[in-house]
Amino acid sequence: MTPALSKRVLDEYAAIRESLPAGVVSSERRHEAIQALAARGLPVTRDENWRYTNLRPLERARFGPVATAMAALPQPSEADLPGRLEGFARYAFVDGAFAPALSSSQEQAGLTVRRLPAALPALSTLPEARLALLNEAFATDTAAIHVSNTPGKPAAVELIFLALGGADTGTSYPRVQVNLDPAARLVLIERHISAPGGASFVNSAVNVDIGSGAHLTHYRLQQAGARATWVDTLSAVLAADARYRLLAVNTGALSARSTTHVRMAGPGAELALSVAALGDRQQVQDNFALVEHIAPRARTEQTFRGIASGRARVAFNGKIAVRKAAAGTDSRQSLRGLLAGPEAEIDVRPQLEIYTDDVRCSHGATAGKLDDDMLFYLLSRGLSPEVAQRLLKWAFLEDVVSKIEIPDLRRHIEHELAGQMADAASLKELL
Amino acid sequence: MLKIDDLHVTVDGKEILKGLTLSVPTGEVHAVMGPNGSGKSTLANVLAGRPGYEITAGSVTFQGRDLLALAPEERAREGVFLGFQYPVEIPGVNNVYLLKAAVNAARKHRGLDEVDAFEFLALVKDKMRLMRMEESMLSRGVNEGFSGGEKKRNEVLQMLVLEPRLAILDETDSGLDIDALKVVAHGVNTLRSPERSLVLVTHYQRLLDHIVPDHVHVLVKGRIARSGDKSLALELERRGYDWVSGEAA
Numbered sequence: 001m002t003p004a005l006s007k008r009v010l011d012e013y014a015a016i017r018e019s020l021p022a023g024v025v026s027s028e029r030r031h032e033a034i035q036a037l038a039a040r041g042l043p044v045t046r047d048e049n050w051r052y053t054n055l056r057p058l059e060r061a062r063f064g065p066v067a068t069a070m071a072a073l074p075q076p077s078e079a080d081l082p083g084r085l086e087g088f089a090r091y092a093f094v095d096g097a098f099a100p101a102l103s104s105s106q107e108q109a110g111l112t113v114r115r116l117p118a119a120l121p122a123l124s125t126l127p128e129a130r131l132a133l134l135n136e137a138f139a140t141d142t143a144a145i146h147v148s149n150t151p152g153k154p155a156a157v158e159l160i161f162l163a164l165g166g167a168d169t170g171t172s173y174p175r176v177q178v179n180l181d182p183a184a185r186l187v188l189i190e191r192h193i194s195a196p197g198g199a200s201f202v203n204s205a206v207n208v209d210i211g212s213g214a215h216l217t218h219y220r221l222q223q224a225g226a227r228a229t230w231v232d233t234l235s236a237v238l239a240a241d242a243r244y245r246l247l248a249v250n251t252g253a254l255s256a257r258s259t260t261h262v263r264m265a266g267p268g269a270e271l272a273l274s275v276a277a278l279g280d281r282q283q284v285q286d287n288f289a290l291v292e293h294i295a296p297r298a299r300t301e302q303t304f305r306g307i308a309s310g311r312a313r314v315a316f317n318g319k320i321a322v323r324k325a326a327a328g329t330d331s332r333q334s335l336r337g338l339l340a341g342p343e344a345e346i347d348v349r350p351q352l353e354i355y356t357d358d359v360r361c362s363h364g365a366t367a368g369k370l371d372d373d374m375l376f377y378l379l380s381r382g383l384s385p386e387v388a389q390r391l392l393k394w395a396f397l398e399d400v401v402s403k404i405e406i407p408d409l410r411r412h413i414e415h416e417l418a419g420q421m422a423d424a425a426s427l428k429e430l431l
Numbered sequence: 432m433l434k435i436d437d438l439h440v441t442v443d444g445k446e447i448l449k450g451l452t453l454s455v456p457t458g459e460v461h462a463v464m465g466p467n468g469s470g471k472s473t474l475a476n477v478l479a480g481r482p483g484y485e486i487t488a489g490s491v492t493f494q495g496r497d498l499l500a501l502a503p504e505e506r507a508r509e510g511v512f513l514g515f516q517y518p519v520e521i522p523g524v525n526n527v528y529l530l531k532a533a534v535n536a537a538r539k540h541r542g543l544d545e546v547d548a549f550e551f552l553a554l555v556k557d558k559m560r561l562m563r564m565e566e567s568m569l570s571r572g573v574n575e576g577f578s579g580g581e582k583k584r585n586e587v588l589q590m591l592v593l594e595p596r597l598a599i600l601d602e603t604d605s606g607l608d609i610d611a612l613k614v615v616a617h618g619v620n621t622l623r624s625p626e627r628s629l630v631l632v633t634h635y636q637r638l639l640d641h642i643v644p645d646h647v648h649v650l651v652k653g654r655i656a657r658s659g660d661k662s663l664a665l666e667l668e669r670r671g672y673d674w675v676s677g678e679a680a
Contacts, residue, residue, distance in 0.1 A: 374521050376481055379503040382504050382537050391532075398523030
């Protein structure tokens with residue numbers, strides 16, 4: 001962080017800190033976050049794990065929350081949001097602030113959703129999690145989800161974060177806290193959308209704490225508008241035998257960066273992390289994921305499928321760290337990138353850091369073009385080169401998309417992906 | 432239907448076809464036999480338009496048109512079908528999607544409306560029964576996890592659904608056990624008609640017991656060394672390719 005930028009963050013904070021809701025984050029915590037930022041600085045492209053990120057929008061961003069900057073924004077309506085999914089309670093946030101008119105709570109056994117978390121987790125000291133400090137300092141609301149024992153079917157919650165304000169008016173700070181008691185189960189859908197033409201700046205922070213034997217299925221869709229900047233930090237802790245299925249589909253924003261930090265803190269915990277990212281035109285889709293195996297016998301499966309077209313850059317930097325006590329760790333990484341344009345860039349980077357002997361770690365990483373034999377096969381059946389290429393791109397994402405277990409959500413994502421692959425009429429007909 | 436005249440083709444600078452001339456009239460079934468490396472697969476691939484083959488001389492006309500001037504997808508829409516020797520697996524592209532997209536591409540080319548989804552599915556299932564294929568294969572990825580025999584059956588299934596004017600089957604018999612060979616041959620035979628031509632590219636005579644050709648050609652070192660009726664295949668079986676190769680040398 002340049003001294004000028006650092007000073008601007010501090011100045012902006014000082015100017016509005018009185019107006020920030022102390023109930024969401026206490027003023028002490030906000031102050032600590034700002035101090036930590038001042039000490040550690042914001043990331044720069046020179047930093048090892050930020051080299052693929054487009055950090056330039058930070059230089060122009062206003063860090064104060066949009067919600068306080070523009071209290072009188074025109075309220076969006078239900079029609080601006082994606083269709084509802086049956087059985088899911090919906091909580092919508094506009095520019096980081098809860099929007100009751102767009103939400104519909106639902107009585108579900110064991111489920112509590114509040115705007116204020118009962119207790120905040122300790123801040124991650126991971127250098128890659130620094131952008132979450134901005135969220136901590138400036139947040140205006142929280143979606144705090146707590147699930148106690150769920151005897152029947154899992155609790156089902158959908159969170160929608162809609163960004164309307166432009167980056168020149170401030171930042172939108174989505175903030176989520178998920179706590180699962182032992183054996184609890186939750187299916188969580190988290191969507192990020194923004195005004196289609198608006199250049200919003202979104203900085204979201206998600207904290208997940210999964211109790212022993214609890215199961216969380218978490219779908220994250222980043223569908224921000226074509227001019228938006230979207231940065232995100234997710235920190236999760238898994239207790240013994242906890243299971244976390246995290247599936248992210250990133251198609252939106254001009255510049256996006258997602259940081260995921262999962263700690264396998266209990267023996268026998270299981271993580272399935274699947275990410276699909278599509279970049280076209282000048283888009284930057286950067287993903288960093290660190291999975292730390294701290295306790296024994298935990299399992300991780302990482303799947304990444306990214307497609308870069310036009311002049312886009314799509315990156316996935318997946319690191320698995322196996323600590324000394326994590327004997328019996330089983331981790332698999334399958335990272336694949338597809339170059340679909342002569343000026344596009346794909347960076348897939350598996351990293352392994354192992355401090356114990358008793359592990360099974362496998363990884364495969366490839367970046368390449370469409371397979372010529374597959375392409376010719378489709379052409380030889382009469383498909384046009386454009387349709388054939390689109391079909392193959394589609395097929396490439398299948399390893400991630402096929403893991404979506406909610407049929408309506410899967411259809412929605414398939415249409416979204418088909419739409420992203422430009423001129424999708426011929427593909428949609430196939431869906 | 433198909434006229435190949437003095438065709439010369441090189442691959443990576445090496446000449447594989449060295450003046451091949453062959454004519455397949457409408458309604459006939461021709462077998463092209465030959466030893467390994469004689470240029471059989473090159474011929475099949477050149478007709479379908481696979482990239483990587485340089486045509487240095489000669490011509491190929493299909494129904495009076497210059498076939499070599501057409502892109503692979505245009506050839507397919509005009510009614511040329513290649514049954515691949517090694518059909519590629521395409522995980523994630525659903526079999527039935529591909530069939531439908533292929534049929535619709537050809538229909539659009541002819542100015543016809545798209546097929547009705549239900550009628551189409553019924554037709555495909557009907558052809559699948561003919562090919563003794565499990566219906567569950569429809570919803571799988573193209574050739575994904577198929578055995579060698581299943582892949583070949585799937586090629587013939589595609590051919591039956593697409594109803595090409597000219598089908599070139601490249602070693603469709605290789606890797607098949609005798610039961611599968613009969614199924615495949617039966618499928619191919621149902622497509623024989625006075626309006627359609629078939630070119631069977633094969634190494635062995637046994638396929639021709641089940642799909643009886645009108646003419647047999649022996650390809651040696653990039654040229655047709657000998658042509659005859661079906662008895663030529665039997666003679667080849669008896670005397671081996673050395674017999675023709677020796678004559679050609």
